[in-house]
Amino acid sequence: MKSKTLYILFFFSVLQLFSCKEKETDLLAFNSEVLKSETLSTDQKVSMLLDRMTLEEKIGQMNQYNGFWDFTGPEPKGGEAAQKMDNLKKGWVGSMLNVTGVKDVRAVQKIAVEESRLGIPLIIGFDVIHGYKTISPIPIAEAASWDLEAIKNSAQVAALEASAAGINWTFAPMVDISRDARWGRVMEGAGEDPYLGSKIAIARVEGFQGTDLSSPSTIAACAKHFAAYGFAEAGRDYNTADVGTSTLNNIILPPFKAAKDAGVKTFMNSFNDLNGIPATGDTYLQRTVLKEKWNFDGFVVSDWGSIAEMIAHGYAKDGNHAAELAVNAGSDMDMESHLYVNELASLVKQGKVDEALIHDAAGRILKVKFELGLFDDPYKYCDEAREASVIGSQSNLDEVLDVAKKSIVLLKNQSNLLPLSKKGKKIAVIGALASDKTSPLGNWRLAAENNSAVSLLEGLKAYSKNTITYAKGADVVTGKTEFVSELTINTTDTSGFNEAILTAKNADVVIMALGEHGLQSGEGRSRANIGLPGVQQQLLEAVYAVNKNIILVLSNGRPLTITWAAQHIPTILEGWHLGTQSGNALAQVIYGDYNPSGKLPMTFPRSVGQVPLYYNFKNTGRPTIPGSDLVFWTHYTDEENTPLYPFGFGLSYTTFSYENLTVLNTYTKNKEVTVTVKVTNTGKTKGKETAQLYLRDMYASVTRPVRELKGFKQFMLQPGESKKITFTLTDKELGFFNNQEQWVIEKGAFEVFVGGDSATKNKAEFAL
Numbered sequence: 001m002k003s004k005t006l007y008i009l010f011f012f013s014v015l016q017l018f019s020c021k022e023k024e025t026d027l028l029a030f031n032s033e034v035l036k037s038e039t040l041s042t043d044q045k046v047s048m049l050l051d052r053m054t055l056e057e058k059i060g061q062m063n064q065y066n067g068f069w070d071f072t073g074p075e076p077k078g079g080e081a082a083q084k085m086d087n088l089k090k091g092w093v094g095s096m097l098n099v100t101g102v103k104d105v106r107a108v109q110k111i112a113v114e115e116s117r118l119g120i121p122l123i124i125g126f127d128v129i130h131g132y133k134t135i136s137p138i139p140i141a142e143a144a145s146w147d148l149e150a151i152k153n154s155a156q157v158a159a160l161e162a163s164a165a166g167i168n169w170t171f172a173p174m175v176d177i178s179r180d181a182r183w184g185r186v187m188e189g190a191g192e193d194p195y196l197g198s199k200i201a202i203a204r205v206e207g208f209q210g211t212d213l214s215s216p217s218t219i220a221a222c223a224k225h226f227a228a229y230g231f232a233e234a235g236r237d238y239n240t241a242d243v244g245t246s247t248l249n250n251i252i253l254p255p256f257k258a259a260k261d262a263g264v265k266t267f268m269n270s271f272n273d274l275n276g277i278p279a280t281g282d283t284y285l286q287r288t289v290l291k292e293k294w295n296f297d298g299f300v301v302s303d304w305g306s307i308a309e310m311i312a313h314g315y316a317k318d319g320n321h322a323a324e325l326a327v328n329a330g331s332d333m334d335m336e337s338h339l340y341v342n343e344l345a346s347l348v349k350q351g352k353v354d355e356a357l358i359h360d361a362a363g364r365i366l367k368v369k370f371e372l373g374l375f376d377d378p379y380k381y382c383d384e385a386r387e388a389s390v391i392g393s394q395s396n397l398d399e400v401l402d403v404a405k406k407s408i409v410l411l412k413n414q415s416n417l418l419p420l421s422k423k424g425k426k427i428a429v430i431g432a433l434a435s436d437k438t439s440p441l442g443n444w445r446l447a448a449e450n451n452s453a454v455s456l457l458e459g460l461k462a463y464s465k466n467t468i469t470y471a472k473g474a475d476v477v478t479g480k481t482e483f484v485s486e487l488t489i490n491t492t493d494t495s496g497f498n499e500a501i502l503t504a505k506n507a508d509v510v511i512m513a514l515g516e517h518g519l520q521s522g523e524g525r526s527r528a529n530i531g532l533p534g535v536q537q538q539l540l541e542a543v544y545a546v547n548k549n550i551i552l553v554l555s556n557g558r559p560l561t562i563t564w565a566a567q568h569i570p571t572i573l574e575g576w577h578l579g580t581q582s583g584n585a586l587a588q589v590i591y592g593d594y595n596p597s598g599k600l601p602m603t604f605p606r607s608v609g610q611v612p613l614y615y616n617f618k619n620t621g622r623p624t625i626p627g628s629d630l631v632f633w634t635h636y637t638d639e640e641n642t643p644l645y646p647f648g649f650g651l652s653y654t655t656f657s658y659e660n661l662t663v664l665n666t667y668t669k670n671k672e673v674t675v676t677v678k679v680t681n682t683g684k685t686k687g688k689e690t691a692q693l694y695l696r697d698m699y700a701s702v703t704r705p706v707r708e709l710k711g712f713k714q715f716m717l718q719p720g721e722s723k724k725i726t727f728t729l730t731d732k733e734l735g736f737f738n739n740q741e742q743w744v745i746e747k748g749a750f751e752v753f754v755g756g757d758s759a760t761k762n763k764a765e766f767a768l
Contacts, residue, residue, distance in 0.1 A: 035375045042370045046363050049118070055355065056345055057118065058362035060092030062333050063341040064125070064301065067099040071107035091116030092341055094365050095169070095301075095333065097125040100447060105166025106382040113378045121378035123369055125301075128170035128208075128219070129188060129444035130154070132161035134396040134580050135453070137407045138442040138521075138557055139174065139200075141576030143190040143601035144650070145406035146690045146712060148203040154403045155207025157396045159219045164390040165447070166381045168372050169220045171268060171301075173204035175255035176225055179612035181602065182235025184525030187443060187557030187577070189230065191601030192614045192647060194251050195709040198258035205262040213265070214373035216380045223259035225270030225303060227285055228252050235611065236526045238271045246702055248274075249737035251616075257294060265298040265368050269331055271306055278313045280306040281322075286330030299332040299364035308337040319343060324352050332361035397581060404585035409574035409598035410651040417551060417571040419592025419653060420509065423465035428507035429457055430473045430500045430543060431514050431536075433555045438481070442557060442577030443522030446483070452580060456513050456553060459583030463591055469507065473500035473539045477517045487519060490534040497542055504547040511551045511590070514540060518577050521557025530608050531561045544568060553586060559604040566644055574598070595653045597688040597714075599757065604645035609636070615647040615758040616705040648692050648709070648757035654683030654719065658691075658755050663766045673729040673766060677754045681717035690714045691754060693727045695734070698749040702738050707758060727754070734768065 034040065034048055050058065065088075068081045076082045087093055088111055099108055105124055112122045130136045136154040145151065155173070162170060174188040177197050190200040201223065210218035228248065232239035243252065256267070267290060270279040279285060280302050290296045307326045308319060316322035323343040326334070334340035347353040373380055390396075410418070420427075433439055433456070440453040457470055473496050479488040504510045514536045519525070531537060541564070544550060551571045554560065565572060573596070578585050588594040605613045622633040624641055635641055657680045664674040679691055693711040697704040710733040713725055729752075735745040747768045755762045 042367055045370055045375075046366045049120075049366060050359060050363055053118065053362070055348060055358065057091050058358050059340055059344045060087065060090070061094035061120070061362040061365045062344070062358070063087070063093050063338075064095040064097060064333050064335045065093055066097055066336050067104075071099065071104045087341060088112060089115045091118055091120060093122065094120075095123045095125055097335070099124055100126060100165050100167060102166045102382045102384045102387045106379055109378050109382065120366070121369060121374040123169050123220070123365070123372065123374065124167050124381070125169040125171060126162060126167045127172070127444055127446055128158050128162040128167065129172050129174070130442070131158045131400065131445060131579060132165060132167075132447050133391045133449070134161060134400055135441050135445045135448050136400045137404050137576055137578045138187045138444070139189055140187050140191060140557060140601060141407040141578060142403055143196065143200055144409050144574070144576070144598040145403060146196070146599050146601075146714060147403070147406050148199055150403040150406050151200055152203040152207040153399050155204045156210070157399045159208045159210070160217050161391045161396065163217050163219050163381055164383070164387045166387075167219060168374070168381050169222065169266070170208055171222045171224060172208070173201055173221065173259070174224050175201040175259055176230035177251055177255060178230030179614040180230075180232075180235035181530050181559040181605065181611055182526055182528060182608070183230065183232060184237055184521045184527070184558070185230070185523055186602065187521040190255070192603060193601070193616065193709050194254040196601060196712070197255040201255040201259040202262040205259050205264045209263065209265065213371050214376070216383070216386075220265040220368055220372060221259075222266040222268050222301065223256055223264045224268035225279070226256060226267050226290065226300070227270060227279060228274045229270035229272050229279075232272055237524050241272045241274050243274070245739045245741065246737065249741055253289070260290070260294050260296050265371065267296065267298065267300045268303055269300060269306065271303055271309065273313055273315070278306070278310045278315050280331050281310050281315055281325040281329045283329040291330055297364065298368060299361065300330060301333040302326065302331050302335045302337065304335050305337050307331065307334050307339050320347065323347060327353055327357055327361065332364055400579055401581035401584055404578040404581050405588055405594045407576060407578060407598055408585065408589050408596050409600055409649075410596040410653075411572040411574055411645055411649070412566065412570070413651055413653075414570035417509065417549065418573075418590060420551075420590055421466075422463050422591055425466040426506065426508045427460070427466050427468045428503045428510045428547070429460060429468055429470045430504060430510060430512045430539070432472045432475050433515060433517070434511070434513035435470065435472070439518040439555065440577055440582035441579060442518045443483070443525070448580075454581055454583035456511075456583045456586050459585070459587030460511070460590070462584070462587060469503050471500040471503040472496050473543075474535045476534055476536065477520070481517060481519050483519065487517065492535070494535055494538065497539060500539065501542055501546055504543045507547060509549045509551065510543060510547050511553060512540060512543060513553045513555060515555035515560065515575075516557060518555075518557070527558075528608070530558060530611070537564065540565065540569070551590065559602050561605055561607055561644070563606050563644055574600070592653065595685055595687045597650070597652060597690070599648050599650040599690050599692075600645055601647070603643045603647045606642075606644045607639050609639060610643070613643055616708050618703050618705055646757050646759040648690075649759070650690075650757070652683075652685075652687040652689070654681055654685040654687035656680065656687070656689045656717070656756060657682045658760070658762045661752075661754055661762050661764045663752060663764045665766045667768055671730055673734070675727040675729065675752055675754065675764070677725050677762070678722055679715075679717070679725055680722040681719055684719050686716065686718050688714060688716045689756065691725050692757065692760070694753040694758060694760070695729070696751040696753075697736070697746070698751065700736070700746050700748065701744070702736065704736065707753060709758070725754075
């Protein structure tokens with residue numbers, strides 16, 4: 001009897017083995033004949049694949065894990081890492097982030113493709129914000145270039161290097177508009193203006209994704225953070241945002257819509273709540289606006305842990321409830337909350353989540369994987385020879401040097417102290433940031449190596465016919481400088497002042513490198529006081545007392561309050577955090593090999609009490625009365641209303657004049673208003689100018705800003721050369737969203753301003 005039982009068990013095990021083999025063969029045939037078919041559309045392939053997936057496998061595509069072990073090392077045993085590995089093998093992981101380098105990416109992809117039931121490849125994400133190994137200027141600096149082609153090229157370099165390292169998805173561009181310099185993440189965006197921000201969003205999406213997303217040298221982009229993250233109250237990161245319909249539709253959303261129209265493949269929701277609803281659980285934003293009104297067909301990923309954070313917000317009672325809220329609201333992929341993979345199946349079975357939503361979310365994710373070409377070749381981003389040849393190449397270095405030079409803004413050049421003579425000068429270089437080779441990389445450069453930037457001191461020493469003497473003066477920060485750690489600011493140590501003062505006394509000119517360390521701005525780096533950190537203001541004043549020929553080179557990730565410097569220091573260069581080629585870019589501008597052309601993408605306040613401060617404000621019923629001694633009008637009693645440096649401001653080594661501003665109004669006939677102006681280089685040096693057009697709608701059904709950027713053009717002029725610049729205004733520039741979220745163009749009077757910054761007085765009028 002025992003032998004008969006064993007025989008029966010053996011017989012059924014053989015049948016099961018053949019059944020499994022047949023199943024595996026069927027899947028292999030499906031993968032090769034269907035998924036790689038050239039006759040089926042991507043949507044058809046996605047649909048056919050979804051039909052073969054279990055509920056748990058669909059949910060698995062919605063699950064993203066952070067890299068949790070050394071994938072070329074021994075497999076983890078026990079604990080969370082082992083559980084993640086088990087889910088990876090079961091096909092319950094759709095994406096991983098922070099797995100970098102071809103060897104590790106190939107290893108983890110191999111597990112997903114060769115050990116899971118369906119062999120669905122992973123999408124590999126990483127924060128490629130302004131470069132991978134070769135680092136471009138931080139995004140706010142690139143925005144100061146106003147050069148859309150250079151910004152696009154910068155994103156393309158980042159995509160080339162990241163894709164060569166196995167990555168196929170970046171969590172960029174950040175397209176949040178922000179008016180508050182206290183917010184640390186202004187360094188990661190394009191500034192305060194929705195028009196400029198929209199143009200830059202398009203450039204960066206096109207740079208990352210190229211014209212063919214299936215190319216191994218492009219990566220999927222991600223528009224973030226949806227939405228209103230840049231309007232966090234008091235500029236404090238992760239804080240609540242409370243804005244009206246007009247601000248949401250006219251200021252916050254346009255760059256996101258521009259990114260969508262440019263074909264961005266993914267969106268990321270934001271940490272903040274908006275009008276009481278955490279963005280991760282906001283049905284209006286994710287389903288009504290993004291997926292229905294805008295017809296977005298990519299997928300939405302949560303920010304790190306933001307689904308679980310709805311519990312702390314007081315919006316979800318527990319993790320199960322948070323998962324329900326997030327998926328119903330339209331958040332397709334869970335980044336590191338682990339709630340979708342743990343909770344969604346039971347929520348579907350309980351009837352709290354419609355399985356159709358799971359089907360839709362998984363399908364969106366699979367579609368992007370098809371578009372990336374991962375089903376054709378899961379290892380297409382895993383070429384070690386390409387990794388070695390592309391990363392850090394000379395052509396990449398040349399591109400980031402180009403955009404770094406274009407990002408520098410000349411704020412002041414009294415008595416033409418710049419450009420410096422290339423020989424015969426005794427130059428004192430002062431400030432810890434002058435010799436720092438890590439700080440210029442800025443924040444969000446996770447793959448870059450410390451000490452890999454060209455320092456300002458190194459860049460200056462490349463011009464060998466001047467005598468350069470360096471003195472640190474004082475540290476900006478002390479102790480460890482890490483992405484996840486609080487920084488310790490030097491507020492007491494002035495022991496290096498005497499050496500700096502003595503060095504300055506003996507110099508013809510002093511170059512002072514002051515500002516923020518590269519990690520003093522960025523996520524979690526909000527500042528209540530935005531002056532020069534620590535003892536640097538004391539150092540600046542001490543050096544000024546002995547030598548007034550100072551060139552102040554600022555390093556920072558946000559507008560700073562530098563009112564004393566603006567009043568006393570003859571020359572100020574806004575040098576931001578310019579990346580790998582920082583020192584070379586600054587030196588070429590200082591010595592005149594490159595004429596600075598940058599324009600500010602954010603307003604610089606006189607004092608932090610003015611913040612948030614922005615050029616496109618609205619008039620009150622009691623607007624400014626300059627010179628008045630009356631009390632009852634909109635003003636401070638202890639500070640001016642005007643900024644220290646306005647949006648769009650930036651000087652050159654030459655000068656430009658604007659004349660003959662004219663308006664040809666043919667709107668009634670062909671829906672166009674044509675604006676022309678004559679721009680002349682009135683100086684002695686060839687220079688690039690950015691002519692900016694601002695519009696004011698004098699009265700409307702919803703109050704409009706005093707000025708709005710509606711166009712800009714860059715051009716090079718030789719000394720004495722003039723150029724006629726033409727702008728065309730259409731419904732796109734003349735209209736706005738009313739409070740019913742309708743795009744309207746209303747009759748009435750308009751003013752148009754064209755000049756070199758947002759404060760230009762060069763004005764004309766017309767009416768619709």
